[in-house]
Amino acid sequence: MTQLLIHWFVKNPFDTQNPRTRNAYARLSGVTGILMNILLFAGKFLAGTLTGSVAITADSVNNLSDAGSSVISIISFKLAEKPADAEHPFGHARIEYVASLAVAFLIMFLGVELVRDSFDKILHPELAAFNWLAAGVLAASILVKLWLFLFNRKLGKAIDSVVLQATAADSLSDTMATGAVLISSVVSPIIGFSLDGYMGVIVALLIFWSAIGILRETLNKLLGEAPAEEMENMIRKHLLRADGVLGIHDLIVHSYGSGRTFASVHVEVDAKADILLSHDAIDNIEREVLLDHGVQLVIHLDPIVVDDHTVNTLRARVKDLIDTIHPDMSMHDFRVVLGQTHSNLIFDVVVPHECTKSDAQITQEIIRGVKAMDPSYFAVITLDRTYVSCPSHKTKMS
Structure with a gap:
């Protein structure tokens, strides 16, 4: 599927040093990410509203932020495509690193918000009834996010892009986070105890871990890491x-x-x-x-x-x-x-x-x-x- 999309939307896919080719890869990743994440946001927000689950609702907002990250990715590659000028004789390609930092800080902000909401849910627990619609939406989300991880990882490796690799890492953490929420929605009604807030904290920790990994890799490149x-x-x-x-x-x-x-x-x-x-x-x-x-x-x-x-x-x-x-x-x-x-x-x-x-x-x-x-x-x-x-x-x- 990924190779087919590359064939359809990327002209000269093997000329990965060409800024236009890199921009085409980024546009493919970004548009795909925006469409998929908006659909996931709508489905999870509906499921969270119906079940009253703060973890599902928070997970939906995370998908909305992922759509925003895709927008940042598209813009950064367009700016990085600019040729060198008198003020920037080495070009503008490092804008990609700045965009990666923006994605990381956005992810960390969402993690902070999720921790706050999750602790509120722990202090004031509400046991939600099991809902097949919510479980189905979460299971579908896991499959979609796993595919997005593989999709962005392949694109990131193809053009050696830190932004797309960061997007792939974010998708993988989302997969684990949504898995934790799904476990909560299934297990809580069975044991008669709300795991919603606790799972929300786990999701937040996974989000933080993803953001720290992106920050570490991007800062290494900005500081000047040893060449491969x-x-x-x-x-x-x-x-x-x-x-x-x-x-x-x-x-x-x-x-x-x-x-x-x-x-x-x-x-x-x-x-x-x-x-x-x-x-x-x-x-x-x-x-x-x-x-x-x-x-x-x-x-x-x-x-x-x-x-x-x-x-x-x-x-x-x-x-x-x-x-x-x-x-x-x-x-x-x-x-x-x-x-x-x-x-x-x-x-x-x-x-x-x-x-x-x-x-x-x-x-x-x-x-x-x-x-x-x-x-x-x-x-x-x-x-x-x-x-x-x-x-x-x-x-x-x-």
């Missing part, structure tokens, strides 16, 4: 298979919303290679990554000495030393300045987030280790913290 490992590996593999590339380090990826990804990286090449040829190869790689993966990549050319026995030997020894401090620590930009009284070993060390040692501790351990190799060696160290989840430095042999 798949994205890192894609860039690394593309770079390392290119001719002339000996290794890479200092990979940084910035996301300004789906379809607006920028990255920078240092690429190591043989210092004796023709600089014009190396530069041309780097330009080709940048174009390929943009065309194949939609990532705006900026590459810094980093020439390294590869045929000097002294440098290669010292590089290997320092690398072994660093491995003893932390196995995921890496080194790059290694060079040696030889002198009559002393020699400087100059290099950068990338420290993983898992390493609990301070910069001062790491620096002192490396200095002591280098001195142990030869008292005339001086280590000139620059410590970096990685911006990605994988080890920062990679060569064609690692």
